Amino acid sequence: MKNFWKELNKPLITTTPMAGLTDSAWRQICKQWGADIVHTEFVSVDALYYGSKKTMKLLEYKASEQPVVVQIFGKHIDKYPKAAKLVASTGIAGIDINFGCPARKVAGHGGGVCLLRDMATVKQIVATTIDSVKIPVSVKTRVSIRKVQGKAEEGNITVLDFIKKLADLPIAAMIVHGRSYEVPFTGPVDLAMLKKAKAQFKSGPLLINGSFQTIESVVKDLEYTKADGIALSRAILGKPWLFKQIKEYINTGKYTEITWDEIKETAVKHAHLLWESKADQSFKEIRKHLIYYVKGHPETAKLRKELVVVNNPQDVEKIFKKL
Numbered sequence: 001m002k003n004f005w006k007e008l009n010k011p012l013i014t015t016t017p018m019a020g021l022t023d024s025a026w027r028q029i030c031k032q033w034g035a036d037i038v039h040t041e042f043v044s045v046d047a048l049y050y051g052s053k054k055t056m057k058l059l060e061y062k063a064s065e066q067p068v069v070v071q072i073f074g075k076h077i078d079k080y081p082k083a084a085k086l087v088a089s090t091g092i093a094g095i096d097i098n099f100g101c102p103a104r105k106v107a108g109h110g111g112g113v114c115l116l117r118d119m120a121t122v123k124q125i126v127a128t129t130i131d132s133v134k135i136p137v138s139v140k141t142r143v144s145i146r147k148v149q150g151k152a153e154e155g156n157i158t159v160l161d162f163i164k165k166l167a168d169l170p171i172a173a174m175i176v177h178g179r180s181y182e183v184p185f186t187g188p189v190d191l192a193m194l195k196k197a198k199a200q201f202k203s204g205p206l207l208i209n210g211s212f213q214t215i216e217s218v219v220k221d222l223e224y225t226k227a228d229g230i231a232l233s234r235a236i237l238g239k240p241w242l243f244k245q246i247k248e249y250i251n252t253g254k255y256t257e258i259t260w261d262e263i264k265e266t267a268v269k270h271a272h273l274l275w276e277s278k279a280d281q282s283f284k285e286i287r288k289h290l291i292y293y294v295k296g297h298p299e300t301a302k303l304r305k306e307l308v309v310v311n312n313p314q315d316v317e318k319i320f321k322k323l
């Protein structure tokens with residue numbers, strides 16, 4: 001699949017990168033439930049450049065996950081060619097560049113979303129990455145950031161400025177998180193700005209992201225913004241079947257409710273997949289996923305206590321068998 005962003009049917013329903021969560025096991029689960037495209041968590045360009053072994057592990061994937069997009073971040077332009085080539089050499093389908101991260105360890109050093117304050121560097125990063133590899137290069141950003149930190153009166157740099165500045169580059173796709181840097185993870189998204197961004201971005205599909213509400217509202221938001229798809233993040237934790245349900249709703253106007261048997265089966269399968277890919281050394285990473293699967297169960301509190309101490313797939317099976 002050369003440019004999967006172009007070839008796949010629209011609307012695209014995809015994951016987003018999420019640090020510490022979107023590993024191979026989770027991506028396989030999302031794929032099985034109908035995700036069109038899946039993402040790794042963000043991977044440091046500097047760490048790739050210096051060949052960090054721990055970072056190289058983040059690039060591991062199974063063929064069944066494809067198309068997989070590796071998201072990279074960093075502010076040093078000179079490190080991008082080597083890092084991008086290394087990513088492409090793994091056979092991965094695409095590269096995404098992070099221009100949206102508000103975390104202090106990234107944005108605090110002028111990376112992530114703060115790069116929007118230095119559009120010349122953004123442009124060079126994107127152009128250099130596109131020139132370095134044959135696979136599609138996409139970007140992920142936010143609707144806005146204040147021009148000057150902490151000074152409301154100075155105005156905003158918006159995703160529209162970003163699109164205008166980069167208009168002559170063949171960016172394969174764009175995910176826009178509908179919240180600003182200043183309100184990074186709470187509250188509603190700016191649908192009006194997302195709609196303008198979609199109208200302005202011409203070189204590939206534009207996917208909206210942020211504040212998933214309901215399956216019905218996804219369809220309304222896609223209609224309003226005319227976006228080419230939606231990228232899902234926290235809403236799918238413990239609910240990967242949302243991919244299937246959203247597609248069913250788009251195609252038929254209704255969707256099938258999930259059963260407890262399917263939830264149990266998915267959680268146990270997830271545990272086994274994680275065990276296969278990471279074995280005992282980091283199996284406890286599943287714990288944060290498992291507690292989402294039991295949200296809404298009448299005994300959630302009790303189950304959470306049991307799930308945060310699991311050490312292997314058999315422990316997980318025992319707990320879910322009782323439900």
Ligand SMILES: Cc1cc2nc3c(=O)[nH]c(=O)nc-3n(C[C@H](O)[C@H](O)[C@H](O)COP(=O)(O)O)c2cc1C
Pocket residue numbers: 016017018019020021041042071098100101140177185209210211212232233234235
């Ligand atoms: C725990 C966590 C980790 C995240 N890691 C990344 C990341 O590595 N790269 C990225 O572009 N966005 C990251 N995000 C942002 C999400 O991809 C997404 O844009 C954001 O959560 C908004 O979507 P939501 O409201 O549907 O969750 C992360 C978010 C969370 C909650």
